[in-house]
Amino acid sequence: GAVVSQHPSWxxxxxxxxxxxxxxxxxxxxxxxxxxxxxxxxxxxxxATSNEGSKAxxxxxxxxxxxxxxxxxxTLSTLTVTxxxxxDSSFYICSARDPSGGTTDTQYFGPGxxxxxx
Amino acid sequence: AQSVxxxxxxxxxxxxxxxxxxxxxxxxxxxxxxxxxQYPNQGLQLLLKYLSGSTLVKGxxxxxxxxxxxxxxxxxxKPSVHISDTAEYFCAVSDRFGNxxxxxxxxxxxxxx
Numbered sequence: 001g002a003v004v005s006q007h008p009s010w011x012x013x014x015x016x017x018x019x020x021x022x023x024x025x026x027x028x029x030x031x032x033x034x035x036x037x038x039x040x041x042x043x044x045x046x047x048a049t050s051n052e053g054s055k056a057x058x059x060x061x062x063x064x065x066x067x068x069x070x071x072x073x074x075t076l077s078t079l080t081v082t083x084x085x086x087x088d089s090s091f092y093i094c095s096a097r098d099p100s101g102g103t104t105d106t107q108y109f110g111p112g113x114x115x116x117x118x
Numbered sequence: 119a120q121s122v123x124x125x126x127x128x129x130x131x132x133x134x135x136x137x138x139x140x141x142x143x144x145x146x147x148x149x150x151x152x153x154x155x156q157y158p159n160q161g162l163q164l165l166l167k168y169l170s171g172s173t174l175v176k177g178x179x180x181x182x183x184x185x186x187x188x189x190x191x192x193x194x195x196k197p198s199v200h201i202s203d204t205a206e207y208f209c210a211v212s213d214r215f216g217n218x219x220x221x222x223x224x225x226x227x228x229x230x231x
Contacts (some may be wrong), residue, residue, distance in 0.1 A: 006138075006161075042224070046218060046219070108160055112161040
């Protein structure tokens with residue numbers, strides 16, 4: 001099946017710094033990628049939809065200036081948490097949509113990135 | 119819009135016993151249905167999915183689920199669980215274009231030796 005990778009798998013940073021998380025589709029071209037956030041013992045919440053070559057679409061309540069998304073190529077999307085604070089500590093998961101399946105395309109999820117802001 | 123309800127937040131079950139994790143959904147359009155498993159500090163792993171065709175779907179690790187359109191349910195079952203099945207299980211629904219996924223709140227399955 002399709003593979004999606006994330007880097008780094010975990011990161012610890014100081015409050016006020018910015019952190020970039022990469023999401024790559026390894027064996028298919030993803031025109032659309034999604035970023036989710038998961039708090040401990042909770043479900044995944046969609047943050048934004050990232051389309052290659054265009055601006056990301058953010059869900060209501062997600063600060064686009066704080067969570068910068070760049071989908072520069074068909075295999076790479078990045079999420080930058082700017083001026084991170086402890087409340088941004090969370091598990092961030094990306095997914096990529098494989099359009100090659102026709103009407104039955106679906107999303108493939110990355111392994112997640114654990115962000116801890118001290 | 120779609121939504122997913124997982125009625126049981128925690129399910130303890132003894133090893134080798136059967137288990138059913140419940141999932142109900144609501145949608146005004148045709149949907150795809152999924153079950154994912156998440157082990158501690160890991161990402162999501164697809165267990166199985168229903169796209170069309172047979173309503174009984176078999177997945178990995180001996181799991182299966184049945185799509186019931188009239189009851190808008192997609193319950194996950196396994197006839198005999200193992201210790202290694204202890205994990206968080208998420209039911210999800212998407213539209214037929216694979217766009218936005220809606221996840222349930224998850225069910226924590228604990229297998230007791």
